[in-house]
Structures are given as structure tokens and as C-alpha cells.
Amino acid sequence: xxxxxxxxxxxxxxxxxxxxxxxxxxxVDLPASVVARLCDRRAGIGGDGLLHVVRSAxxxxxxxxxxxxxxxxxxxxxxxSVAEMCGNGVRVFAHYLQRAGLVEEGDLAVATxxxxxxxxxxxxxxxxxxMGRALLxxxxxxxxxxxxxxxxxxxxxxxxxxxxxxxxxxxxxxxxSVPPFTPAAVYPDGVNIExxxxxxxxxxxxxxHERGSGETRSCGTGACAVAxxxxxxxxxxxxxxxxxxxxxxxxxxxxxxxxxxPDGEIExxxxxxxxxxGMIDPAWLETVTG
Numbered sequence: 582x583x584x585x586x587x588x589x590x591x592x593x594x595x596x597x598x599x600x601x602x603x604x605x606x607x608x609v610d611l612p613a614s615v616v617a618r619l620c621d622r623r624a625g626i627g628g629d630g631l632l633h634v635v636r637s638a639x640x641x642x643x644x645x646x647x648x649x650x651x652x653x654x655x656x657x658x659x660x661x662s663v664a665e666m667c668g669n670g671v672r673v674f675a676h677y678l679q680r681a682g683l684v685e686e687g688d689l690a691v692a693t694x695x696x697x698x699x700x701x702x703x704x705x706x707x708x709x710x711x712m713g714r715a716l717l718x719x720x721x722x723x724x725x726x727x728x729x730x731x732x733x734x735x736x737x738x739x740x741x742x743x744x745x746x747x748x749x750x751x752x753x754x755x756x757x758s759v760p761p762f763t764p765a766a767v768y769p770d771g772v773n774i775e776x777x778x779x780x781x782x783x784x785x786x787x788x789x790h791e792r793g794s795g796e797t798r799s800c801g802t803g804a805c806a807v808a809x810x811x812x813x814x815x816x817x818x819x820x821x822x823x824x825x826x827x828x829x830x831x832x833x834x835x836x837x838x839x840x841x842x843p844d845g846e847i848e849x850x851x852x853x854x855x856x857x858x859g860m861i862d863p864a865w866l867e868t869v870t871g
Contacts, residue, residue: 585863586860586861587861588602588859588860588861589602589626589858589860590858591626591856591857591858592632592673592677592853592854592855592856593798593834593856594668594669594672594799594852594853594854595798595799595832595836595837595851596832596833596834597667597670597797597800598627598629598798599628599669599673600620601632601674602619602631602633602634603681606635607636611631612661613661615869616631616657616660617659619631620657620661626861629794629798630664630670630794631659632667632670632673632674632677633654633655633656634655634674635655636652636653637652640653642655646696649692649697650692652674652683652684653691653693654671654674654691654692654693656693656694658791658792659794662793663694664740664792665693665694666693666695666698666738666739666740666802667800667801668710668738668801668849669800669851669853670801671691671698672710672801672851672852673853674691675853676702676854676855680855685702686704687701688700688701688702689702694739695713695738695739696713698710698712699711707851708851709849709850710850711848712738712801712802712805712849713739713846715736715737715738715847716736716737716738717734717735717809720735720767721735721767722763722772724743724760724761724762725760725761725762725763726752726761727752729747731746734814736809737806738806740773740792740802741771741792742772742773742774742802742803742806742807743772743774744777744806745774745776746777746778746810746811746814747776747778750786750788752776753776753788753790756788756789756795756796757795757796758790758795759771759774759790760774772792773803774790775788775789775807777810780831783827784828785828785829785830787804787807787830797834798832798833798835799832799835800832801851804830804832805839805847805849807828807830808839808841809841812828819841819843820845825840825841826841827839835851835852836851837850837851
């Protein structure tokens with residue numbers, strides 16, 4: 582870790598918040614311990630995760646995608662672990678690029694560990710992300726909280742999700758720790774677990790425990806997984822009907838609109854906000870890395 586000053590920004594998408602570290606040339610070393618401290622809400626800047634902004638050509642995990650996407654979202658969970666994708670993070674990432682003058686309004690491709698994501702930056706408005714297709718592996722799990730158990734559907738959005746429909750969101754419990762689920766072998770690398778209630782026709786609300794972060798105010802890939810699980814529960818599959826289906830998903834931090842198209846592509850629309858920017862103190866970094 583360099584002890585020179587490192588720029589950062591703070592942003593959020595429906596209150597799923599991130600530390601943003603611009604690093605086009607991939608010159609900043611970000612070991613897990615540093616990421617975890619930066620995301621610490623008491624000892625650091627605070628965030629549900631960290632967005633490391635790197636040119637695809639400069640990062641070994643993204644070079645193969647450089648021909649499709651100039652920028653790579655090197656996403657880390659709040660505990661410092663590496664993650665495949667973050668839907669809210671992609672919106673905030675794209676908003677940062679536009680704010681920094683690195684991209685313009687319109688269509689944008691962003692490289693992630695979950696593949697290249699297509700983004701549309703509307704003029705002065707919301708950001709839509711093409712999240713790819715949902716995979717439905719089949720084998721679900723049973724999630725248990727405070728003596729109550731529910732079947733949770735297995736949905737993969739480039740990262741794993743278990744979606745449980747409940748009668749009351751309070752039944753999800755405190756969600757700081759991972760809700761127990763069985764069989765554990767279904768998710769050998771951990772899972773994001775969503776608890777969902779109905780609010781009206783094609784309108785649901787959710788809470789989520791995000792793998793590596795605990796309960797968060799919002800989860801973009803989780804909202805997509807919830808919309809797909811709700812559609813299948815409701816007997817709707819756009820790839821079969823040829824008609825797109827849209828669900829409104831309320832989260833503690835705001836609302837996302839999720840559309841599944843007949844080709845299976847899922848689009849997520851919502852806001853993104855940058856709230857602050859500054860410099861990380863080199864002396865403080867030395868205490869973290871020393």
C-alpha cells in the first residue's frame with residue numbers, strides 16, 4: 582500500500598453505500614484488511630462495500646473484457662472479500678464515471694467479475710443497468726430464523742441468492758449474522774439471503790442479508806433475484822409468454838424497478854448519488870497497513 586494520498590468518494594444507490602477509490606492504472610494496492618477498515622463505519626469512512634475504479638486493460642481479471650468495456654468495477658464486500666457483482670454498485674460506479682467526465686450520457690459498458698454489464702445513463706435522471714439473465718439452479722434451501730422456517734428459491738444473478746417469501750419482514754430477525762440455512766452444500770461460497778413480502782400486484786418489499794456485509798439498506802442483484810422469484814411464483818415467465826414483466830421492489834433504502842424481458846435480460850432502474858469526496862490520510866493508512 583502506497584503511503585501517498587489516495588482520493589476517495591462516498592456514494593449510494595437506494596442507500597446501499599460505497600467507498601469509491603478511483604485508480605485508473607490499478608496502482609493502489611487494496612488488501613482485504615484495508616478495504617475492511619475503509620468500510621468500517623466507526624474507524625473508517627463507512628460503506629457496505631468498496632468500488633475500485635480501474636481501466637479494464639490495467640487489471641489482470643478484466644483485460645479480456647477491455648475490448649467491450651473500458652472500465653472495470655473491482656468490487657469488494659465490506660469485510661474486504663472479493664465479490665462478483667453488485668447491482669447498486671454498478672449504478673453508483675457509472676454515475677461516478679459520468680460525474681468525473683470520463684463518460685457521457687447514454688449507453689455505457691462496465692466490466693465486472695460477473696461479466697460485462699450494459700448501463701444507460703438518462704439525462705438528469707435514473708440509471709438503468711442490464712443485469713444479464715437469471716439462472717435458476719433448481720436446488721433451494723430451507724432458511725430458519727427464530728424457530729420459523731421457509732423454503733428459499735435459488736436464483737443466481739452472477740452472484741448467489743436465496744429468496745424466501747414470508748408473512749412479515751420482521752420475521753427475518755436482526756440479519757446482522759447469516760441466517761442459518763440447509764443444506765449448506767447448495768451455497769459452498771456463501772449466499773445473499775432475501776426475505777420478501779407482497780405489497781400489491783407485482784409489487785413486493787424485501788430485506789436482505791448480503792454475503793460479507795450483513796443487512797444492507799438495498800441490494801440491486803437481490804432485487805433482481807426477488808423479482809424473478811416472484812414472477813415464477815406468480816406463474817409468469819417472459820421467455821415463455823413473449824411479454825416483459827415488471828416488478829416494483831421496495832427496500833429499506835428506496836425503490837427499484839425491475840423488468841424481465843422476453844429474451845431473459847433483466848433491467849434494473851434506480852437512482853445513484855455521490856455525497857462526498859476527499860483524501861485518505863496517509864498517516865492513518867500507515868496505521869492500518871503497519
